[in-house]
Amino acid sequence: MKVTRLFLTRHGQTVTNTEGRFCGHSETDLTAKGEDQARALGKRLAKEKFEAIYTSDFSRAIKTAAFIAGNRELTPRAEPALRELHYGEWELEKGGDVARKWRTQYRLMRHEDPSWRPPGGETVAEVRARTRQAFDHIVEAHTGKRVLVVSHGTALNCLISTLLEMPETHVFRIDIANCGLTEVEVREGRPYVVRLNDTAHLAGI
Numbered sequence: 001m002k003v004t005r006l007f008l009t010r011h012g013q014t015v016t017n018t019e020g021r022f023c024g025h026s027e028t029d030l031t032a033k034g035e036d037q038a039r040a041l042g043k044r045l046a047k048e049k050f051e052a053i054y055t056s057d058f059s060r061a062i063k064t065a066a067f068i069a070g071n072r073e074l075t076p077r078a079e080p081a082l083r084e085l086h087y088g089e090w091e092l093e094k095g096g097d098v099a100r101k102w103r104t105q106y107r108l109m110r111h112e113d114p115s116w117r118p119p120g121g122e123t124v125a126e127v128r129a130r131t132r133q134a135f136d137h138i139v140e141a142h143t144g145k146r147v148l149v150v151s152h153g154t155a156l157n158c159l160i161s162t163l164l165e166m167p168e169t170h171v172f173r174i175d176i177a178n179c180g181l182t183e184v185e186v187r188e189g190r191p192y193v194v195r196l197n198d199t200a201h202l203a204g205i
Contacts, residue, residue, distance in 0.1 A: 001187060001188060002143055002144035003144065003185050003186070003187050004139050004142060004143050004144055004145060004146075004147070004185070004186040005145075005146045005147070005183065005184070005185050005186075006135070006138065006139070006146075006147050006148075006149055006183070006184045006185075006186070007045065007048065007050075007146070007147070007148045007149065007181065007182075007183055008149045008151065008156060008159070008160070008181075008182040008183070008184060009041060009064070009068070009148075009149070009150055009151075009179055009180065009181055009182070010150075010151065010152060010153050010156055010176050010177065010178055010179060010180060011030070011034070011038075011060040011061045011063075011064040011150060011151075011152060011178065011179070012030045012031070012033070012034025012035060012036075012037040012038040012060070012063075012064050012067070012178050012179050013030065013031045013033045013034035013037060013178045014028040014029060014030055014031060014034055014060050015028050015029050015030075015031060016028040016092065017031075017034075017178065018031060019094065020094050020095050020096075021092050021093060021094050021095075022087040022090040022091060022092065022093055022094075022095070022098065022118075023084070023087075023091065023092060024083070024084040024085050024086045024087040024090075024091060024121065024122075024152075024154075025058075025083060025084065025086045025087070025091065026091045026092050027058060027059055027060075028060060029059075029060070030060055030063055030064065033205060034060075034064070034178060034179075035063075035067060036205050037178055037179035037202055037205055038063070038064040038067035038068055038179055039067050040179065040201045040202055040205060041067075041068050041179045041181060041201055041202075042067050042068040042069070042070050043201065044181070044201040045068060045148070045181075046070065048146055048148075049146060050069075050072065050074060050145075050146050050147060050148050051142050051145035051146060051147060052074065052077060052138075052141075052142055052145070052147050052148075053065050053068075053069055053072075053074050053075075053076040053077065053147070053148045053149075053150070054076065054077050054079050054082065054134075054138055054147065054148070054149045054150070055076045055077070055078055055079065055082065055149070055150040055151070056078070056079065056080070056082040056083045056084065056150070056151050056152060056155070057078035057079065057080050057082075057083065058083065058084070058152075061082070061150045061151060061152065062076055062078065062150075064150050064179070065148065065150040068148060068150070069148075076150070079134055081130040081131060081133060081134035082131060082134050082149065082150075082151040082152075082155060083151075083152065083155065084151075084152035084153070084154055084155050085121065085122050085124070085127045085152075085154045085155065085158070086118075086120075086121045086122045087118045087121045088117075088118040088119050088120025088121030088122075089102075089118065089119040089120050089121070090102070090118040090119070090121065091121075102118075102119065105117070105118060105119065112168075112169050112170065112171065112172055113169075114168040114169060124154075124158060124168050124171050125168055127154065127155060127158040128158040128159070128161065128162050128168070128171070131151070131155050131156075131158050131159035131162070132158075132159060132162040132163075135149075135159055135162075135163075135191075139186050153176045154171075154172075154176075156176045156182070157171050157172055157174055157176055158171055160174055160176075160182065160193065160196075161174070163184060163191040163193060164193060174196070174197065175197050176197060177197055177199050177202070179199075179201075179202060180197040180198060180199045180202075181195060181197070181198045181199070181201070182195060182196050182197055182198070183195035183198075
């Protein structure tokens with residue numbers, strides 16, 4: 001039986017993370033702490049023999065992947081389907097400001113209502129569909145191999161919730177830390193989450 005192993009992680013801490021801003025399809029830099037987090041995960045995964053590395057096409061994911069990859073002769077493959085949820089008019093707004101300006105939609109988000117959509121942005125269902133499609137494509141392309149995937153917090157919430165067949169009302173019940181490690185094994189076409197948001201390698205950072 002061929003087992004495909006995927007190592008999923010969120011990018012390191014960013015400037016907008018520290019500022020409490022919604023950042024989906026906007027660019028933001030890694031902080032010094034974020035770089036340290038990526039290096040720590042790279043050290044933990046140093047002995048893993050990856051066949052490929054996939055990231056979203058935003059710089060925070062690409063840079064995180066580069067720190068994790070280290071001296072491996074692998075070029076990360078940018079995959080737009082691994083992008084974060086698009087927050088539309090909420091992009092780069094602080095949470096408190098969003099709560100005041102868009103009270104109804106903010107309330108729907110807080111209550112995990114599947115109808116929630118930031119004005120001009122995406123629904124959770126749309127992100128679940130595209131991230132799962134990307135996951136299935138990666139598995140098909142690298143059957144029996146090991147692959148690193150670097151994405152974003154809500155995007156990984158959406159993907160993992162589909163792997164566990166969780167309803168859209170429970171997508172945010174999983175913590176996804178910056179550079180937390182989730183491992184998925186695919187056996188006979190069925191995904192098994194064998195490690196979820198492990199942050200042991202980030203102790204002291």
